[in-house]
Structures are given as C-alpha cells and as structure tokens.
Amino acid sequence: MTRFDQIHxxxxxxxxxxxxWPADDAFEIIVGALxxxxxxxxxxxxxxxxLKAADLLNPHALQHADVETVEQCVKATGxxxxxxxxxxxLATFIVGQGGTESLASLSTSELRSLLLQIEGVGPExxxxxxxxxxxRPVVVIDEYLRRLARRLTLDEAGMTDERLRExxxxxxxxxxxxxxxHALVIAHxxxxxxxxxxxPKCEIRTLCKTxxxxxxx
DNA sequence: CACCAGGGTGGTT
DNA sequence: AACCACCATGGT
Numbered sequence: 001m002t003r004f005d006q007i008h009x010x011x012x013x014x015x016x017x018x019x020x021w022p023a024d025d026a027f028e029i030i031v032g033a034l035x036x037x038x039x040x041x042x043x044x045x046x047x048x049x050x051l052k053a054a055d056l057l058n059p060h061a062l063q064h065a066d067v068e069t070v071e072q073c074v075k076a077t078g079x080x081x082x083x084x085x086x087x088x089x090l091a092t093f094i095v096g097q098g099g100t101e102s103l104a105s106l107s108t109s110e111l112r113s114l115l116l117q118i119e120g121v122g123p124e125x126x127x128x129x130x131x132x133x134x135x136r137p138v139v140v141i142d143e144y145l146r147r148l149a150r151r152l153t154l155d156e157a158g159m160t161d162e163r164l165r166e167x168x169x170x171x172x173x174x175x176x177x178x179x180x181x182h183a184l185v186i187a188h189x190x191x192x193x194x195x196x197x198x199x200p201k202c203e204i205r206t207l208c209k210t211x212x213x214x215x216x217x
Numbered sequence: 218c219a220c221c222a223g224g225g226t227g228g229t230t
Numbered sequence: 231a232a233c234c235a236c237c238a239t240g241g242t
Contacts, residue, residue, distance in 0.1 A: 020223085021223095032223095033223085034224095036222090036223050036224090037222095037223080037224040037225070038221090038222060038223090038224050038225085038237085038238090039221095039222055039223085039224095039238095039239075039240080040222045040223080040240075040241070041222085041223060042240085042241085043222080043239070043240065043241090044223085046240095075238090075239070076239060076240065077238090077239070077240090078237080078238040078239040078240075079224095079225095079236095079237045079238055080237095080239075081237080081238085082225090082226095082236095082237055082238090083237090086225095119225085119226080120224085120225065120226085121224095121225085122226085123224090124223085124224065124225090125223095125225080128223075140223090142223070142224090143224090144223085182223085186223055189223095190221095190222085190223095219242100220241105221240105221241090221242085222239105222240090222241090224237105225236105225237095226235105226236085226237090227234100227235090227236090228233105228234080228235085228236105229232105229234075229235100230231105230232090230233080230234095
C-alpha cells in the first residue's frame, strides 16, 4: 500500500463513492467535460438534459443545429456563446474522425494530443476525457490536486504538471481507482482545503504523517 | 453583496 | 515563463 492508494482509501471512507461520470455514452462525457468548465456540475447536468430533450446529444445533430438553439440549451453553464460554438466544432471534429468509437484505437498519448487540438479542450479536460470517456489510466491534474500536493509537501520548486502526474502515478498500485481518486480529490478540495493552509476537518494530515514520502517509493 | 464553480484562450510583459 | 482579462450563469 503506497501513499496515494492510502489517500484514495481515506477520502473514500470520508466522502463515500462519488459516482462519476454519469452518462449514457462517450460523447455525452466529452460534451459534459466542456460544459462543466468553470461551473458546478448541476449546471452542466441541466444543459445536458436540455440537449437531450432537443435530441442534440449526438455529433451529427449537434453539428447541424442552429447555434441559437445550442446556446439556449447550454445557457445555465455560463460562457454559453463560447461553449455553444465549441460544442458544434467539437461535433464536427468527432464526425470527421468517424465517431467517438474510432478514437478508441489510438494510444493514450496519441489520443491526448488529438484532443488538445480541439478548441476548448485543454490539459485538464483532455485528461478527464481520457479517464472517463476512454477508460485510460490517467492521473487528472487539476488545481485541487496541486493544492493537495502542496499541503502534503510533495512539491518541489517549479514542479511541472507532468512531474506531479508521474509522482502521483508512481505511488498508485490500484489503477482502477483513478476515476474515483479524481472525484474524491475534488470532493475533498471543496469541503476541506479550498483556502486554508491546514486541513483540520479531514484526515489527509494524518495520512501525510503516517505515509512515507513519495521520493522514497 | 461578494465569491466560487469538475478551464481555456489570447494578449502582454 | 508568468501574469492578465475575458468568457457569463447560477448558487450560497
């Protein structure tokens, strides 16, 4: 049992299963990944239900829909003009690739590079799509994980995201739990460590003291 | 009222 | 490479 396996288990015991990512198919996950940017999940969920009601939650229909219709569907998520345009370009991209299934044959690094070419898909969104839509064993690097790493004093000066990713991945044995880990890190961040320099309410501190340093593993 | 939410892009220094 | 403004709605 290594460090981030302990963190996973500790957070799971504290917050319970997060049940990510609720969706019917890969395309719904990808669309949701764009919609949830800088907003609460319930707003993205609302937009997804509107898209479903308008029968637009598939690449072909979304591609050819009126932009005003898409804007109305996604309005609750904020940045609705930007997101509507990006969703339709995304749909066109997916259609051009032959559907979401066609991308599944690519390697993780190839698929990540491809996803990053899509406007509106940055590093974190690409990671989330890889993990939740394509079941790839990816450590999603988000601000909560960076904060958590800082609190666990696992950071070096000027540590890059890729360094952090390798560091976390190197302490994980149960790769199947990466989806839950990402959700739990966010649940933890929202409840405990959003702004304060210490974390009195949860057990991460205890895990930090009992676990061995990552550099030793 | 201010602040945050499951970010990304483009421009400036 | 590090900052910055901007995108914009909904909940607390």
